[in-house]
Structure formats: C-alpha cells, structure tokens
Amino acid sequence: MRDLSPVALVVNTERAEQEAQLGSLPFGPFDPVHHRTLEAGLRNWVDEQTGLKLGYVEQLYTFGDRGRLTRSSDEGGHEVSIGYLALTQLQRNAAALPGRRLIDMGGRWRGWYGFFPWEDWREDRPTMLDESILPSLERWAEKAPDDRLRPMKPLQRLKLYFGLSGAAWDEERVLERYELLYEAGLVHEYFLDRGLQPPTDGRLLFGHPMKMDHRRILATAISRLRSKLKYRPVVFELMPESFTLTELQATVEAISGRHLHKQNFRRLVEQGQLVEPTGASSTATGGRPAKLFRFRRSVLAERPAPGLRLGGVS
Known part of the structure; x- marks a missing residue:
C-alpha cells in the first residue's frame, strides 16, 4: 500500500520491440539445488533481486497459456510459470531496502487500478463502464459465437461478471472481467499475444497493458486477495x-x-x-x-x- 492505495511491483525486462514500453511482474527461476521449496525459492529470489522482505505468501496458479512467452516463429521450449500472491509493507521495507536494487532492475510501484480502472468503486461506479466498456462488450457479445467448452453464452457471462440485469457486482470476479475484455479484443494483450500491433483506428483498449500474461496473473492475485479478506486477516x-x-x-x-x-x-x-x-x-x-x-x-x-x-x- 502507498498512500492508502494498493500497488504492485512492476519491472522492465528485455522483450520484443512491440513490448518495449511494457512492464512485467517480477519473476525468476526456481533452483532445486539451493531451494528446498518453491516458496523458499521465491522469498530468496525476491530478497536477492529487490531487497524486499515478504510477509504473507500464497501460491496462486500455474500459468502456461499459448501466447504468454512464445510466438509462432519461436523454436525454443515453452515456459510455464507458477504465480504467487505475496504481500509486503513499504513502510517496513523503506529503511532496510539496500541501495538501488529496485531502480537497477527497472522496478517501480504502480497502482493496480491503472491496470484495472473499472475495478475501483471507492468513489462511485466508474463512468467508463457505462460510457465505453459495457457498450463495447454488448456489441461483441451479440455477435460472438458460443464456445462449447463454456457452460454460458457470451451475453450471459457479460451479465453475470459485470452485474447486469439484476446480477450483483461481485468484486472478486476481477479475472473473469479481464478475460471477457480479452476475448472481445478490448485490451492490448489480445493483439500482442497474436504478434499484432494494437489497432490505431480509434478503437478503445482499456487499462495499462503488461508483458506476456502478467496482467492476467495480477488479476488473479487481486481476485484472491479480495476473497481472502472475508475469511483470513x-x-x-x-x-x-x-x-x-x-x-x-x-x-x-x-x-x-x-x-x-x-x-x-x-x-x-x-x-x-x-x-x-x-x-x-x-x-x-x-x-x-x-x-x-x-x-x-x-x-x-x-x-x-x-x-x-x-x-x-x-
């Protein structure tokens, strides 16, 4: 938290030219020779790379979808990542943070509502929902073909995830809302995953993008944390x-x-x-x-x- 606003650590890494301005969540390799467990490896890597001391840590999910790190022309192996939700206090870390570690790795704290502006209802219902997001999603949902692998049609998912037609807005459905925007081609990652340049025809794309599938990982973490509030301190x-x-x-x-x-x-x-x-x-x-x-x-x-x-x- 910074000034009572939730923030996530975002770092800059080398990637394809079209992603050069995008940040990513911190990540690193697991070394089974030196790390007894995945969590021990995570804590050690974060400490070495950033100097941050983590508090609560929880494994989220295994991320390995096509498009997250590969392109059609790539010949190397496909990388799978294990995502973690890790909490830390900036106040506790400020005095102990060694020198320029975060700066050297291109790190900075960024408010997570910059990536998901439709999720911040603290002042009021975000105007962007009714002015642009929902009309765009409704136009897409009316034409989108049904997916046999999903139990609900696109329009049904839209109503449930975004609290329409009598459904309540569920703050825990951060990931489902982001993925619906992704399916509809309303976020940058939809184009980046396909090796395409984002459109320049005036089409609206929502929220700050991230490299690979890191915005999906962040959405998963926010959903989990919001859920955890209700049954863990x-x-x-x-x-x-x-x-x-x-x-x-x-x-x-x-x-x-x-x-x-x-x-x-x-x-x-x-x-x-x-x-x-x-x-x-x-x-x-x-x-x-x-x-x-x-x-x-x-x-x-x-x-x-x-x-x-x-x-x-x-």
Missing part, C-alpha cells in the same frame, strides 16, 4: 503495528475497490474481535485524537476463519 499484513480504525477501513476499501459504510464497518470489526486498543491515540489527522488499535493475534487460535465478511457494494 490478511489485511493486517499491510497495516503498521498500530493504526486507527479509519486507516484500517481505508485499506480494506482500497483492496476491495468498494466504499464501506463507516458504522457498519466498525460494527463488523468489533463483532469479529479482530483488533484491540493500544491505549494510545493519534493526532495525525489534525482533528480530535483518534484511538490506536493493533491486530489481536490470539483470534487466529480462536476460530478458523477470522476475516471481514463484507456485504454488498454500497
């Missing part, structure tokens, strides 16, 4: 040792992409017994001193799913 991996309830709410809103009712959120936190007061207060807001809280770690031993069971989008 992962949000506290991104919080300092002490915090106000307002800061906690803003962090949850940033991850979920939703606005939450203040009193309902505080009631949810109290009922879940997830935090405890430190006895201190903060005057950083400039107004009345706000009580400081910390994560109540004993909750982990008290019940199996101590998360924040958020309600519908407000």
Whole structure:
C-alpha cells in the first residue's frame, strides 16, 4: 500500500520491440539445488533481486497459456510459470531496502487500478463502464459465437461478471472481467499475444497493458486477495503495528475497490474481535485524537476463519 492505495511491483525486462514500453511482474527461476521449496525459492529470489522482505505468501496458479512467452516463429521450449500472491509493507521495507536494487532492475510501484480502472468503486461506479466498456462488450457479445467448452453464452457471462440485469457486482470476479475484455479484443494483450500491433483506428483498449500474461496473473492475485479478506486477516499484513480504525477501513476499501459504510464497518470489526486498543491515540489527522488499535493475534487460535465478511457494494 502507498498512500492508502494498493500497488504492485512492476519491472522492465528485455522483450520484443512491440513490448518495449511494457512492464512485467517480477519473476525468476526456481533452483532445486539451493531451494528446498518453491516458496523458499521465491522469498530468496525476491530478497536477492529487490531487497524486499515478504510477509504473507500464497501460491496462486500455474500459468502456461499459448501466447504468454512464445510466438509462432519461436523454436525454443515453452515456459510455464507458477504465480504467487505475496504481500509486503513499504513502510517496513523503506529503511532496510539496500541501495538501488529496485531502480537497477527497472522496478517501480504502480497502482493496480491503472491496470484495472473499472475495478475501483471507492468513489462511485466508474463512468467508463457505462460510457465505453459495457457498450463495447454488448456489441461483441451479440455477435460472438458460443464456445462449447463454456457452460454460458457470451451475453450471459457479460451479465453475470459485470452485474447486469439484476446480477450483483461481485468484486472478486476481477479475472473473469479481464478475460471477457480479452476475448472481445478490448485490451492490448489480445493483439500482442497474436504478434499484432494494437489497432490505431480509434478503437478503445482499456487499462495499462503488461508483458506476456502478467496482467492476467495480477488479476488473479487481486481476485484472491479480495476473497481472502472475508475469511483470513490478511489485511493486517499491510497495516503498521498500530493504526486507527479509519486507516484500517481505508485499506480494506482500497483492496476491495468498494466504499464501506463507516458504522457498519466498525460494527463488523468489533463483532469479529479482530483488533484491540493500544491505549494510545493519534493526532495525525489534525482533528480530535483518534484511538490506536493493533491486530489481536490470539483470534487466529480462536476460530478458523477470522476475516471481514463484507456485504454488498454500497
């Protein structure tokens, strides 16, 4: 998190000319000689390459779709990657970050809503949905042929994933929404995977692109993290040792992409017994001193799913 906005580490790597300006998620090889487990290899590689100390880590998925790293003219082997969701605190890493590691690898922190702007509902329903995304998807869905491998028709998937015709907007369907945009040719990666230049005929393409299938990996990670909020206290991996309830709410809103009712959120936190007061207060807001809280770690031993069971989008 940076300034209460979720960010992902994006690095620059050498690739084909048409991808020269695109960033990618950090990645590296697994060395079974030196790494006992995949997770140990991940933590070691991230530490060596970036200096970052990871907190919560979870394996996401195996990514190996055609187009992610190969072209029709390529003769080498096809590469398969194992994606991980890894959380870290910028505040904790700032003092320990050795020199220019991130800069040397072309790394920078980028807000993830730049890649998925239709997912940020904190202020209101994104205007781009009704002005451009949904009309473009509806035109595509009406003409798209049915896929026998899918149980639903394109128009049915559109209504379900984007909350149309009475369906609710489900913040966890980040990946499904991105993949529908990909199928419809409304993101850059649709063309890059086919070795084509993105169109210059005025057609709208949505969100910042990434190399290979890294935006799909990031969408998978966001979906998983949003889901995890509801049954694991992962949000506290991104919080300092002490915090106000307002800061906690803003962090949850940033991850979920939703606005939450203040009193309902505080009631949810109290009922879940997830935090405890430190006895201190903060005057950083400039107004009345706000009580400081910390994560109540004993909750982990008290019940199996101590998360924040958020309600519908407000």
